Amino acid sequence: MKKVSTSHSRRATRLLALGTSLAFAVGLTATAAVAAPPTPPPSNNYPGSVPPWAGSRAKTGIPLSNTTVEGEIYLNLPDAGAAKAFATAVSTPGNPQYQQYLSPPDWIAKYGPAKTDVAALVDYLKGQGMVVTSVPASGLYVVFRGTVAQINAAFSTTEQTYAFQGQSLIGPSTAPSLPANLAAKVQAISIDQGRLLTRPSLATAGSSDQAQTSGKPVGPAPVDAPCSNYWEQNKVTVPAAYGATSFGTAICGYIPAQLQGAYGVTSPSTAGAGQTVAIIDAYASPSIESDANTYSQKNGLPAFKTGQYQQIVPDSRLFMDQALCGQPSGWQGEQTLDVEAVHGLAAAANILYVGGNNCGAGIDVAMSTILDQKLSTIVSNSYGYVGEAVSPNALMGMQNIHLQAAGEGVGLYFSSGDNGDEKASLGYASPDFPASSPFVTAVGGTSLAVGKNNDYLFETGWGTTRNRIVANPDGSLGYAGDLPGVFRFGAGGGTSAVFDQPDYQKGTVPAALANGYRVSPDVASLADPYTGYQVGISPITNDHSLNTGSYETTGYGGTSLACPLTAAQMAIAQSATDKTVGFANPAIYAAAKTAASGARDVMPQINPQAMVFSSPVSGNSYLVGTDKDTSLSTSPGYDDVTGVGSMTVPFATSIAGQ
Template identity: 45%
Template sequence: MTGLTQGSAVHKPQTARVPDQRNDGAKRSAAATPSVAKPPASQCSDYWGEFQQTVPAVDGQTSVNTYICGYQPSQLRKSYGTDGVVKGGTTGKGVTVAIIDAYASPTMESDANAYATTFGEPTFKPGQYTETTFGPFNLQDECAGEAGWNGEETLDVEAVHGMAPGASIHYIGAQNCDSGIDDALNYVVQNHTADIVSNSYGNLGEDIGSDEIALEHSIFLQAALEGIGMYFSSGDDGDDVIDGLSPTPDYPASDPLVTAVGGTSLLLDKRNNRVTETGWETSLDFIDYSGSTAVYSAPLPGEFVFGAGGGTSSVFAQPSYQRGVVPNSLSQVNGQQKMRVVPDISADADPYTGFYIGETVDGQFGISSIGGTSLAAPLIAGIQAVASQHRRFPIGFANPMLYSINAHSFADVLDTAKPIRFASVGASYTGTFNTGDTQTTTRGYDNTTGRGTPNGVTFLLSELIYPFRF
């Protein structure tokens, strides 16, 4: 194959990163030499409020908390209330999670083990991690190359293993990011490779061709019928208005036969207790040092840069499980007919409150931080593996259950009473959480976080005793 398949769409990883801290993502001033000296560099924080940076006054303050360097698995397990059960032996043992991406990092397992050792987590036992790859890999120019996917793959494996250290992981490396992804999806379903499948990639919007949607929808239908749960990241460009589109969710997350995982910005204190968790919509306002005083380039909060995908589908009608939970103001935003709304559930995704990963780059293993709904999806897949360990039968397609269990099973993600700002390490910009596009974060269901995030043991027990089987 030398080109993209007609009528199909290129899938892209749903990852996001903080700008390079060496230049702090600074926009160059029109002046050759700044008139005002930038403050000395600070550092990113291991917990909210650990370090601050000096910036032009915002909300009456000139000292603003720096963003989170990254969380490690134990911190997120504690935040989502699963650390105690994992320590007690409910680790996802006996459950297999499949992870699908294009290509395959040659150091995936060794990186995951080195990462686990770094953070005091259990490494893979023999046979706990397996791979199936579809070579020879191709379409690398169109798909941004193998190296462009390695961070995604590493994140997916380490996030699932971090949340469910006893679960088996079967990595599926597609031949490419186009039709190869469809082949990988079909392989997992035809061979029932796993009961839980994490997919951290997607398309921009839903305008990708009816033949491609029909093909993937048929795969998702068979998966649901066979008790396989498909989890997809909802996207990292919000409702795609930033890309020049009308508000829209991304496919495949908008398919009513998959579980769409949205994103949040999660802030933890020194003891790993939750300070707040709000919808992931992040804006940045760059600081201009070219004049007699440092000033913001635009009125706060500045420009929206990324956030959790979500919105109302123009392709799929409202599925029965969303009736009575999703408000009409969202399901009917495109007209009188009620339509599918994304996402269904959510977890941490903001790279400014991101997740540490360990990856070998150019022969050198190192620790870095990453975010995106590519983080949220494997986090939820790992939690679902923990929830599955003591069930009599697999969860399978989760949405009918997720919309039927009590609201107390979720931590409702809300807007904050006042804006929460953060500063860049190099004082190049001030950021604001939960601002920017046309989505909302509100009480109950919303199109940024769905029903919310898992509420610890309450969520796990609700899924354990739920009687539904698709």
């Protein structure tokens, strides 16, 4: 594995900034002299490049012609079937090619698009006055920016504005097209802003709570429920529910020693030695290394050694699309959680953070930065789209990046999402992408109970319901509605509408659930913010200057937590076995069939588990139920909330040892 020095990190940051600046300069000087291109014939249209939300009912208007939109074109693999077969072979225990990975240059030479095809596409885009901002060494895609007028002319379409997910997005009203000499080489054209809705799968116990009066608590809560440091440290009396009148309170936020005990980390000081976990998010926290070291000092972890934490990030002046992407402050908590979760379990592992200049194509560029140099064999990705609501061709284009990772022996771990089956957002059930890709490991979520002695007690599927505790007119206490209450949030998952069922799931995933398609997640880990993880952060107070406030601690959850915890455990396993797992799913499903694998099958509890939570935001108190995740449900064996079960270090080691 090639290691990145601190000087290399700084140099990469400068080069990225310089390259992007030069690209913009070249594009701007060329714009005025460009004539409209000829209209390509209909046979070169890409109907699968129109996002599913770009329909007439959602249409709200026409954007200004000089509005700039980011685009990305994915090229076809010359032999996609061979690339998939190779990725499967090198990832499947028992196959003669198992773990016989290719180096990045060899994979690119054997399976990547021809350089002449990439160059022709770049020339075409520049010839239409658009700015080419990134072309990875793999040649899998080309990122560019152009005005609405330039995009309409170059792709013979009409960009319109649409209402989706509470945002006004630009997207094509008709299938984009390319000239015949380029069309045969291109798989997908992404010229919509839907990908800028990529968000971290991050959840906090008090997020979105609203006080009943003037934004302030209405008075003392009927029940005072101070948070607990371990399961049922504090118990309170509430109205009868689930056959009980006393429940423990929500967890303040587990600390590293508690999760080390719960997940079987036996040598904390050396856990993950010799491994690098890469983390991808949008933008970059200006205080991350300082925050992580302060956090480590307060929680008995070793501070980062020189060079143990490194990052490759764009200059903050080149951050793009901040409003649609949720601002750098909206991603800071994610990066902080990812780094401190990995370091909390695998304290000796190196961490490489690679930040995108936005939450769209910048994420792909960050991934290619890692893959084209194989800077790590484990990549944690705690973000996703709303279901699979991205143009179908683009889904397949992004899957080519996953194929490259598998062929090189790089394991990609993606959070499965925090909104259950997404039906409330989309009107239909859908797993989140990229977690639904057959060539990544999707990480679902659990609610975790850790005892007083850092011992594992139990887990349930992460599916949180809440019911407010209220005072009745006669002074007694009751609930604001029927139990279990309203769905709050829970692990994403379900059956893909796009990707066929991979062989590794056959015989494990119930046929009635799969119906011939990929089902996610594959594994799970702690995600419930009511049993969440404590982090330390100096919050960004100004998204323009990136000034930060004072260091503080808070609790986070979401499958954004489950994903780096799983990646950290795989780093510990690779360190212990001196093996590179790469794309882990075939090995995960094979290991899960063995009783001694160490996987924890997460099943419904005989007696429903619940907690009491007092919100510091609204002043309300709630009974918080578990294991009610929209249409998704836990069951013995595989299920669409936790996959084959909860990840543990022994399970990860059995996966790596095959």
